[in-house]
Amino acid sequence: MKQEFSHLSAEGDPRMVDVSEKAVTARTAVAQTIVVLDEAIMDRLENDEIHTKKGPVFQTAILAGIMGAKRTSDLIPLCHPIGLDNCEVNIVVNERREVVITCTARVxxxxxxxxxxxxxxxxxxxxxxxxCKGFSHEIEIRETKLLKKTGGKRDFKRA
Amino acid sequence: MKQEFSHLSAEGDPRMVDVSEKAVTARTAVAQTIVVLDEAIMDRLENDEIHTKKGPVFQTAILAGIMGAKRTSDLIPLCHPIGLDNCEVNIVVNERREVVITCTARVxxxxxxxxxxxxxxxxxxxxxxxxCKGFSHEIEIRETKLLKKTGGKRDFKRA
Amino acid sequence: MKQEFSHLSAEGDPRMVDVSEKAVTARTAVAQTIVVLDEAIMDRLENDEIHTKKGPVFQTAILAGIMGAKRTSDLIPLCHPIGLDNCEVNIVVNERREVVITCTARVxxxxxxxxxxxxxxxxxxxxxxxxCKGFSHEIEIRETKLLKKTGGKRDFKRA
Amino acid sequence: MKQEFSHLSAEGDPRMVDVSEKAVTARTAVAQTIVVLDEAIMDRLENDEIHTKKGPVFQTAILAGIMGAKRTSDLIPLCHPIGLDNCEVNIVVNERREVVITCTARVxxxxxxxxxxxxxxxxxxxxxxxxCKGFSHEIEIRETKLLKKTGGKRDFKRA
Amino acid sequence: MKQEFSHLSAEGDPRMVDVSEKAVTARTAVAQTIVVLDEAIMDRLENDEIHTKKGPVFQTAILAGIMGAKRTSDLIPLCHPIGLDNCEVNIVVNERREVVITCTARVxxxxxxxxxxxxxxxxxxxxxxxxCKGFSHEIEIRETKLLKKTGGKRDFKRA
Amino acid sequence: MKQEFSHLSAEGDPRMVDVSEKAVTARTAVAQTIVVLDEAIMDRLENDEIHTKKGPVFQTAILAGIMGAKRTSDLIPLCHPIGLDNCEVNIVVNERREVVITCTARVxxxxxxxxxxxxxxxxxxxxxxxxCKGFSHEIEIRETKLLKKTGGKRDFKRA
Structure with a gap:
């Protein structure tokens, strides 16, 4: 039996997935993305963002991420409009000097x-x-992916 | 002389960049992102999206991209609200079976x-x-970057 | 006893209806609208939209309709902000060559x-x-009406 | 020579129309829609909306119309985000007891x-x-159409 | 023991408050703000807004207030997106000729x-x-404050 | 001759002001609001917000203010949708331990x-x-007013 795109009707038209029969459960998801900036920008960020952990660049990004998560159903055409019980964005710099953003949502x-x-x-x-683009466009956003989800039909955890 | 973050005031507070003295010019930018889906999903897409170039998945993504571009200043805290003269989103599958999205904006x-x-x-x-997430979460969005911009103080073209 | 406008207070001011005491039930509604386009435009649509049922005009309209339904409480001043369990838009051409749009919402x-x-x-x-307006403004949207609703105090079905 | 959909690319993908080469001119458009309500509702409206011309139903609709016009590019996928120099909504009841809404936009x-x-x-x-739906769903929105436009390549005036 | 900002993480980053473990209860809140306009403007308002209680200035403000309440989570970065069972805005002129706005929300x-x-x-x-600003900028909004809340961990009522 | 509300038509209906004949000029406005928090909250803020001037509460408020300014025409029914060349929000604590917010907009x-x-x-x-409401609802927003405007028909500067 062939599995079909849940977001397409039998005629191939885009549609929402009908969730009216699904159970109300506590659901969470964690996603990650990585931003790679050139060395000159990273040096700038080091002084403030990374050492004090209170820099305005990362704080602005955290707030934008939370507000963006709240706008998801406005942006993604077939997403259901739902509330959020929580949304948390964390930003750290890893050992390869990449900026690692983690966003956790809960409903x-x-x-x-x-x-x-x-x-x-x-x-x-x-x-x-x-x-950061005022310094250079040598910036790349990479590896946006889901790390984990719980509470639905199938849990998921990236290996 | 040290170059500063254009989006931070002397006190380190986030702010817009004052563009009131900048010239009104024709400006364009082209950005690209790549989505890598697992083989099972790509096989699904092949049948419709790739061969006919009219599949509903890519068409939905094209429209969402155009509408998302129009919402940029709602999402990115320090972006100026501006109009758009044009916005075009193209999606192709490259020889490595990656989905390549290009978005061109013009104002x-x-x-x-x-x-x-x-x-x-x-x-x-x-x-x-x-x-595509109904099939699998083995999906990764990677390499979101600017390819080109023209019309501002400095043009940019990725090597 | 005179029935009053539910959206007006005793003083005649506009207000929401207080639904805090209403029961949480499964509710659906189906609405329809008809677009009449001139013959030249219909001929255009025939080639692609109608025969393959995958034309980009109808697909764009389907997505816009779903996204518009999600924005209802942003647009209609006294509508409650609620989620949606499902929203489906169907578009067909009837025997009089009118474009018939049906939208089903569920919460x-x-x-x-x-x-x-x-x-x-x-x-x-x-x-x-x-x-279609690039071809002609001989276009008319007509007969927007509710076909059916279930799950509230009174069901409704248009005769 | 065949005229094409301006909102479709050569590949049939939806796209904005590139207006970057178009002249900046004063443009206006007038659209009309008609709402037909059943007699019981019209009797209600008569007492307040129609005689005093200051009823809260029509005033709410006027404001919603103006605010809705400002949201057009959020709703219609391929519409350009533009400002508005003016937007005016008028509502009258015609001799057939139909509610006639006229909206004039200017940019x-x-x-x-x-x-x-x-x-x-x-x-x-x-x-x-x-x-009005609290009284009855015997309501129909009909004949939404453009009455007039000026300032573009071709003016239009409905006969 | 020191109480901390609920909207800041241990690292001092802004975050939502996780409400996933909180009980679903009926909650209400009443807020008030006062607008003081200069005498010339108040004289204008007297003729229509205050005597008939159906003036277009206050009615427009009532609708804007209700619609604004619905947009709260879009505006306030760390607010949860929630529905509303009711929202009511009342406007009166008090004995000092100040415009007193009360907004009641319920969920x-x-x-x-x-x-x-x-x-x-x-x-x-x-x-x-x-x-009113077309007459004068001698307008001041003052005393925006919460009057009452019920249904949460602690009720509140301003003395 | 009586001066009328610019936002009301001859019939008393709300309307935008037609600005199509107005000149395009550089315009600025500065507004201020004051938030008075109880002493316990101010003590909290002192430690971080006020001394380092980089506290997350004020930074979140600055960003929300800028983003809110961009949404003005979505919120205020008769405001024109316009761009912004700049928007800057400053927050200081004055000698009476009041939080003073200044917002400057430019177009x-x-x-x-x-x-x-x-x-x-x-x-x-x-x-x-x-x-701050997690600590107490003894918070009041007061004295929201315009300090200055330039670039229109009449400049304004509060005495």
């Missing part, structure tokens, strides 16, 4: 919040880009 | 449209993710 | 989704207008 | 405001529907 | 609606400002 | 940005409220 509802987590991470990344 | 204004192009490409990528 | 909540269904159908119709 | 820009006028009229009509 | 949910009530009152006040 | 256009400055200041104030 009690009939459908998962993977897209909210992914959208939050992506908007945070775009915001870092925006704030 | 006649006082500030560039890099963030519009990047946001349009990102939202299109997230939409492909959303429509 | 589990304290208030009905008639306005969501009507808004979704209307935005889909406006989108068809937008995409 | 100085590179593209017309037909969709803004049509969206404003439609949202006003939906708002009247919303405020 | 059945995991978090309170204080910010919705405060945002609704504020947007209504800004709208009165906007409609 | 090159046909209409002023008073409402943008006032909305930005108000949303920043509401955000401070939101972030």
């Amino acid at each position: 009690t509802g009939r459908t998962g919040v993977e897209m909210e987590a992914l959208t939050g991470a992506s908007v945070a990344a775009l915001t870092i880009y925006d704030m | 006649t204004g006082r500030t560039g449209v890099e963030m519009e192009a990047l946001t349009g490409a990102s939202v299109a990528a997230l939409t492909i993710y959303d429509m | 589990t909540g304290r208030t009905g989704v008639e306005m969501e269904a009507l808004t979704g159908a209307s935005v889909a119709a406006l989108t068809i207008y937008d995409m | 100085t820009g590179r593209t017309g405001v037909e969709m803004e006028a049509l969206t404003g009229a439609s949202v006003a009509a939906l708002t009247i529907y919303d405020m | 059945t949910g995991r978090t309170g609606v204080e910010m919705e009530a405060l945002t609704g009152a504020s947007v209504a006040a800004l709208t009165i400002y906007d409609m | 090159t256009g046909r209409t002023g940005v008073e409402m943008e400055a006032l909305t930005g200041a108000s949303v920043a104030a509401l955000t401070i409220y939101d972030m």
Whole structure:
């Protein structure tokens, strides 16, 4: 039996997935994205963002990510409009001097919040880009992916 | 002389860049993002999206990207609200079976449209993710970057 | 006893209807609108939209309708902000060569989704207008109406 | 020579129309829609809306229409985001006891405001529907159409 | 033991408050703001707004307040997106000829609606400002505050 | 001759002001609002916000204010949708331990940005409220007013 795109009708038209029969459960999702900036920009960020952990670039990105997650159903055409019980964005610099953004979304509802987590991470990344682009366009957003989800039909955890 | 973050005031507070003295010029930007889906999903897409070039997944992503580009200043905290003269999203599958999204934005204004192009490409990528996630979460959005910009103080073209 | 406008207070001021005491039930609504385009435009649409049922004009309208339904409470001043469990837009051409748009909305909540269904159908119709207006303004949107609702105090079905 | 859909690329993908080469001119558009309500509702409206011309139903609809016109490019996927120099919504009851909504939009820009006028009229009509639906769903929105446009390549005036 | 900002993480980053473990209860909040206009403007308002209680200035402000309350989570970065069971805005002129706006919000949910009530009152006040500023900028919005809340961990009532 | 409300038609209906004949000029506006928090909250803020001037509460409020200013025409029914060349929000604590928010907006256009400055200041104030309300509701937003405007028919400067 062939599995079909859940977002396409039998005629191939885009559609929402009907979640009216799904159970209301506690659902979480964690997504990650990585922003790679050139060395000169990273040096700038080091002074403030990384050492004090209170720099305005990362803080702006955190807020943009949270607000972006709340706008997910406005942006992604077939996403259900749902509330959020929580949304948290964390930003760290890893040992390879890459900026690692993690967005965790949580809801009690009939459908998962993977897209909210992914959208939050992506908007945070775009915001870092925006704030650093005055120095250089040698910036790349990469590896936006889901790390984990729980509470739906199938849990997922990236190996 | 040290160059500063254009989006931070002398006190380190986030701010818009004042563009009131900038010239009104024709500005364009082209951004690209790549979505890598697992083979099973790509096989699904092949049948419709890739061969006929009219599949509903890519068309939905194109529209979401265009609409997302129009929402850029709602999402990115320090972006100027500007109009758009044009926005075009193209999606192709390259020889490595990666989905390549290109977003071109154009405006006649006082500030560039890099963030519009990047946001349009990102939202299109997230939409492909959303429509394919019913099959698997083995999906990764990678290499979101600016390819080109013209019309501002400095043109940019990625080598 | 005189029945009053539910959206007006005793003083005649506009207000929301208080639904806090209403039961949470599964509610659906189906609305329809008809777009009449001149013959030259219909001939254009025939080649692609109607025969393959995958034309980009109707697909764009379907997506706009779904996204419009999600924005209902942003547009209609006294509508409650509610989620949607599902929203589906269908477009067919009837035997009189009229374009018939049907929008079905579904929610589990304290208030009905008639306005969501009507808004979704209307935005889909406006989108068809937008995409065809390059040919001619001999386009008319007509007969936007509710076909059916279930799950509230009184069901409704148009005769 | 065959005329093509301006909103479709050569490959048939939806796209904005590039207006970057168009002249900035003063542009206006007038759209109309008609709402037909059943007699019981019309009797209600008579007492307040129609005689004093200051009833809250029509005033709410006027405001919703103006606000809706401002949201046009958020709703219609391929509409350009543009400003508005003016937007005016008028509502009268004609001799057949139909509610006639007229929306006039005006901008100085590179593209017309037909969709803004049509969206404003439609949202006003939906708002009247919303405020009267407590009485009955015997309501129909009909004959949404463009009456006039000026300032673009071709003026239009409905015969 | 030191109480911390609920909207800041241990690292001092802004975050939402996780409400996933909170009980779903009926919650209400009432907020008030006062607009003081100069005498010339008040004289204008007297003729229509105050005597008939159906003036277009106050009615526009009421609608703007209700719609603004619905947009709260779009505006306030760390507010949860929640529905509203009801929102009511009242405007009266007190014995000192000040315009007193009261906004009541109500929801059945995991978090309170204080910010919705405060945002609704504020947007209504800004709208009165906007409609009267053609006469004079001698207008001041003052004393925006919460009057009452019920349904959460702690009720509140201003003395 | 009696001066009329610019936002009301001859019939008393709300309407935008037609600015199509106004000159495109550089326009600025500065608005201020004051938030008074109880002593316990101010003590908290002192440690971080006030001494380092980089506290997350004020930074969140600054960003919310800028983003709120960009949404002005979505919130205030009769405001024109216009761009912004700049928006800046500053927050200081004065000698009476009041939090003073100043919002400066700037545009090159046909209409002023008073409402943008006032909305930005108000949303920043509401955000401070939101972030501090976990401690106490003894918070008051007061004295929202315009300080200055330039570039329109009449300049304004508060005495």
